[in-house]
Amino acid sequence: xxxxxxxxxxxxxxxxxxxxxxxxxxxxxxxxxxxxxxxxxxxxxxxxxxxxxxxxxxxxxxxxxxxxxxxxxxxxxxxxxxxxxxxxxxxxxxxxxxxxxxxxxxxxxxxxxxxxxxxxxxxxxxxxxxxxxxxxxxxxxxxxxxxxxxxxxxxxxxxxxxxxxxxxxxxxxxxxxxxxxxxxxxxxxxxxxxxxxxxxxxxxxxxxxxxxxxxxxxxxxxxxxxxxxxxxxxxxxxxxxxxxxxxxxxxxxxxxxxxxxxxxxxxxxxxxxxxxxxxxxxxxxxxxxxxxxxxxxxxxxxxxxxxxxxxxxxxxxxxxxxxxxxxxxxxxxxxxx
Amino acid sequence: xxxxxxxxxxxxxxxxxxxxxxxxxxxxxxxxxxxxxxxxxxxxxxxxxxxxxxxxxxxxxxxxxxxxxxxxxxxxxxxxxxxxxxxxxxxxxxxxxxxxxxxxxxxxxxxxxxxxxxxxxxxxxxxxxxxxxxxxxxxxxxxxxxxxxxxxxxxxxxxxxxxxxxxxxxxxxxxxxxxxxxxxxxxxxxxxxxxxxxxxxxxxxxxxxxxxxxxxxxxxxxxxxxxxxxxxxxxxxxxxxxxxxxxxxxxxxxxxxxxxxxxxxxxxxxxxxxxxxxxxxxxxxxxxxxxxxxxxxxxxxxxxxxxxxxxxxxxxxxxxxxxxxxxxxxxxxxxxx
Numbered sequence: 001x002x003x004x005x006x007x008x009x010x011x012x013x014x015x016x017x018x019x020x021x022x023x024x025x026x027x028x029x030x031x032x033x034x035x036x037x038x039x040x041x042x043x044x045x046x047x048x049x050x051x052x053x054x055x056x057x058x059x060x061x062x063x064x065x066x067x068x069x070x071x072x073x074x075x076x077x078x079x080x081x082x083x084x085x086x087x088x089x090x091x092x093x094x095x096x097x098x099x100x101x102x103x104x105x106x107x108x109x110x111x112x113x114x115x116x117x118x119x120x121x122x123x124x125x126x127x128x129x130x131x132x133x134x135x136x137x138x139x140x141x142x143x144x145x146x147x148x149x150x151x152x153x154x155x156x157x158x159x160x161x162x163x164x165x166x167x168x169x170x171x172x173x174x175x176x177x178x179x180x181x182x183x184x185x186x187x188x189x190x191x192x193x194x195x196x197x198x199x200x201x202x203x204x205x206x207x208x209x210x211x212x213x214x215x216x217x218x219x220x221x222x223x224x225x226x227x228x229x230x231x232x233x234x235x236x237x238x239x240x241x242x243x244x245x246x247x248x249x250x251x252x253x254x255x256x257x258x259x260x261x262x263x264x265x266x267x268x269x270x271x272x273x274x275x276x277x278x279x280x281x282x283x284x285x286x287x288x289x290x291x292x293x294x295x296x297x298x299x300x301x302x303x304x305x306x307x308x309x310x311x312x313x314x315x316x317x318x319x320x321x322x323x324x325x326x327x328x329x330x331x332x333x334x335x336x337x
Numbered sequence: 338x339x340x341x342x343x344x345x346x347x348x349x350x351x352x353x354x355x356x357x358x359x360x361x362x363x364x365x366x367x368x369x370x371x372x373x374x375x376x377x378x379x380x381x382x383x384x385x386x387x388x389x390x391x392x393x394x395x396x397x398x399x400x401x402x403x404x405x406x407x408x409x410x411x412x413x414x415x416x417x418x419x420x421x422x423x424x425x426x427x428x429x430x431x432x433x434x435x436x437x438x439x440x441x442x443x444x445x446x447x448x449x450x451x452x453x454x455x456x457x458x459x460x461x462x463x464x465x466x467x468x469x470x471x472x473x474x475x476x477x478x479x480x481x482x483x484x485x486x487x488x489x490x491x492x493x494x495x496x497x498x499x500x501x502x503x504x505x506x507x508x509x510x511x512x513x514x515x516x517x518x519x520x521x522x523x524x525x526x527x528x529x530x531x532x533x534x535x536x537x538x539x540x541x542x543x544x545x546x547x548x549x550x551x552x553x554x555x556x557x558x559x560x561x562x563x564x565x566x567x568x569x570x571x572x573x574x575x576x577x578x579x580x581x582x583x584x585x586x587x588x589x590x591x592x593x594x595x596x597x598x599x600x601x602x603x604x605x606x607x608x609x610x611x612x613x614x615x616x617x618x619x620x621x622x623x624x625x626x627x628x629x630x631x632x633x634x635x636x637x638x639x640x641x642x643x644x645x646x647x648x649x650x651x652x653x654x655x656x657x658x659x660x661x662x663x664x665x666x667x668x669x670x671x672x673x674x
Contacts, residue, residue: 041499100456119437119500122459124531126433127493132469133486137479145482146474153467159460161379209546 008306012328015060021068022324026080030062032172033084038129048112048124054090056107062087062214067328068192068209070321071313074199081135082144082198084335086191088132089152093159093187095125100163101246144194158182169257169265170270171249181214188217205284208312212325215309220332222302225250227336229289243280247255247272249302255294264288299336306333343634345643351667353395363417369400370421374468379553380428385449385461389428393444398528399424401499403544404665405529408650411536418472419481419535423528425469426489430496430524432462436524437500438583481531488527495519505604506594506609508586518551518560525554547647554644557669559639562587564673569629578619584609588638592631593622601625636673644669 020027038049062083069079097103098111099118105111113121136145161178164173192213196206202322228243229252243250249272257268270276271285289295306329316322357364375386399420434440434456442448450458462481466489473482499516521597529550532639533543565580566589580582580587586609594605607613608622626632653659 040494040497042494042501044497044501045494093463096459099459120456120497121432122437122497123500124494126430127497129463129466130486130490130493133482134490137483137486140479141472142477142479144468147468149474150468153464153471156460157377157379157382160377160381160457160464163460164379164381212387230642254457257467 008310008330008333011209011327011330013090014327015333016328016331017274018324019328022070022321023063026066026069026083027059027063029077030059030066030087032079032092032137034087037084037088037235038128039134040127043126044116044120045124048095048116048120049091050127051109051112051115052106053087055109056130060220061090061187064188064191064213065195067321068195068326069199071209071316071325072196072199072201073317074195074203076132076198078141078293079195081139082194083191085132085135085139085148085196086187088128089148089155090187092125092129092132093155095128097159099125103242105184105242114241117304126324131215139198141197143197147190147194147197151186154182154186158184158186164247165246167273168249169253169269171254171255172209173251175251176251176254177218180218180225180226184221185214185217189214205316208315209217211312212309215305215312218328218333219302219305219309219329222251222298223241223306223336224334226252226295226298226302228252229286229295231337241285242276244282245277247274247277251298252289255312256289259292259294260288266291277295295336299333302333333334342653344666345640345647345670348393348664348667351664351671353665353668354399354659355657356404357664359407359658360400363403363406363420364396366417367403367412367420367424369474369661370418371423371424372427374472375423375465377464377546381453381457382461385453385457386428386465388446388452389415389431390424390442390450392446396424397557398524399459399552401528402532402581403526404658404662405532405549406536408653408662409533409536409538409542409546410415410654411532413535415535416477416532417474418476419531420528421487422469422476423524423531425465425472426485426492427524429462429466429469432458432465432493434496436462437496440579442579445563446595475649478534480534483651484531484534485525487557491519491523495523502583502586506588506590508591510580510588510591513588513591514555514587515544517562520550525557527552542653545652548649549646552642552649553666556639556642556646556666559588559635559642560673561630563589563639564631565589565633566623567673578622581608581619581622582614584611584614588635589626589631592634593626594630597625601629612637632673636670639670643667655670 005065035055038053039046065079065083094106095112095143098113101119104114105109114320136148158179162183165175165179189210193206211271225243228250230238253268253272258267260268267276268283301306310326311327313322313325371390375390376383384575386419402416402420432449434617436458437452440448441451455525473485477635479606499520502512526547530543562580565577565587571665590605590609594602597605604613604621608618646666647663650659650662
């Protein structure tokens with residue numbers, strides 16, 4: 001007997017809905033923890049945090065904690081508090097990211113830094129980060145604390161790495177992968193892994209869930225970066241061309257630059273260094289990434305990591321949870337079209 | 338037999354030197370941990386962190402952890418790593434503070450945000466904060482993790498409280514004390530208390546050290562706020578008048594405003610709301626705080642908290658450590674003159 005072999009792309013319109021349905025009950029508990037623990041006597045804190053937390057995010061990371069717990073048959077409720085801790089780390093990161101990037105729009109809404117200013121965003125981010133550690137301490141697992149404090153340090157390192165790589169057109173694919181592995185995939189990996197820790201499963205199960213989350217995280221980020229060169233404004237609550245106009249080095253640019261002729265390379269250098277950011281420039285950029293198949297191949301890379309994510313959980317029992325986690329991967333890589 | 342009763346002000350020129358000497362050997366170990374754990378493969382991280390960490394700070398908070406350990410006769414070395422964690426939390430807070438305040442000078446040197454920009458300061462602060470939790474997790478005490486994660490959340494709350502209180506001339510003394518209790522005294526308290534935790538001493542000893550740190554922290558901050566209205570540039574690596582020009586509400590202003598006549602109050606309102614920040618305005622402010630005895634009485638408040646700090650450790654054995662901790666309090670309140 002062989003396990004069912006799952007293929008990416010067999011489903012015509014994959015969706016996150018099965019995963020959302022799988023964890024609905026658990027997510028209500030997580031949301032209750034989030035709502036309770038973002039409170040403070042200082043009114044600006046819940047006001048600002050609530051703007052982002054209630055602001056229509058997918059709750060992807062806590063959802064992964066909950067789905068992973070279902071996959072391995074965990075029946076306790078420790079993961080509710082920890083999923084909230086994961087979401088707080090993510091929210092703190094978003095608040096600081098938007099300050100760092102000077103962003104004015106996230107998930108289709110004005111960013112907190114635009115509404116309340118950079119100082120408030122920095123400080124409320126710090127507060128949520130501290131709260132996330134308080135939640136972990138209440139749970140009491142030093143192993144979970146180790147995994148999430150390490151993930152937090154890696155995220156910050158990845159963000160600094162990205163900052164020092166900004167506007168450098170010669171950034172290679174390896175360094176780009178280092179950056180997204182740290183700033184995005186590390187928390188996806190940790191979010192999945194901690195379910196195996198609270199369920200007291202083997203190291204092998206822990207690492208399998210870690211690998212699922214990490215590869216899914218890389219696939220997610222690759223597709224996000226591809227979407228910037230294909231989508232209409234609003235698809236992800238993010239404007240197409242945002243990355244381009246900010247001179248952000250992402251894989252579509254890395255590939256289009258590497259595959260272009262001398263004139264194309266000059267265009268990319270000028271664009272990434274901030275000398276070309278008009279609508280016509282962006283239209284030309286779209287044309288170049290299409291002609292060099294840079295977007296298609298960014299998606300192809302994402303499919304590779306997506307396949308690895310699916311294979312990482314092949315050893316777990318088939319069922320609703322596994323199906324939902326596989327379809328989440330398919331959704332992640334199919335979003336661009 | 339009665340314990341020796343220590344009086345504030347009996348020593349003509351109190352100094353931090355006895356405490357520095359008391360902990361020299363331990364501090365070398367702490368510095369080695371700090372230097373080791375601020376490293377990263379991303380060169381900007383140790384570069385930026387090192388600028389502040391090597392930048393001539395007094396290492397007041399880790400010094401308090403070490404002195405407290407000596408006071409209670411702890412003979413292990415777990416507190417070295419934890420003192421480094423405390424300093425990392427403090428450094429992260431300073432990096433974010435300078436971004437929030439737009440400061441350009443700290444300890445007489447240009448701030449990191451001026452040299453490397455706000456984004457790098459925010460992200461390296463996040464990194465150091467994560468590293469501090471990694472150090473605590475390595476130590477493995479959930480109680481220490483609880484104390485320091487709670488202190489971190491309280492600090493962030495205090496900073497947001499201060500932000501929302503900015504430029505409000507009607508801020509009362511109570512709210513001011515809430516703010517400095519959170520943003521300064523909470524970490525002083527935690528730094529002292531964790532020594533009793535690793536030494537496995539009684540709750541009473543823990544709370545005595547907590548009270549020593551908390552009251553010393555309040556005294557320290559009160560005197561810092563007084564110094565802004567008396568010192569020449571350079572005394573603390575901080576320019577006299579910085580708080581005034583930023584419209585910061587501190588106790589000297591609260592008292593001078595409350596004790597002034599209608600004309601004085603109008604002056605303070607204009608100044609705090611940002612409409613009077615010239616050198617002549619500052620000279621007039623100095624004159625007002627002197628005439629209303631606002632600085633003297635800020636120092637008197639500091640002496641009150643200083644006395645409470647000294648009384649909090651009265652129950653511990655007399656000796657070198659206790660003498661050094663008492664003189665540190667005397668130093669804290671005598672700095673202004």
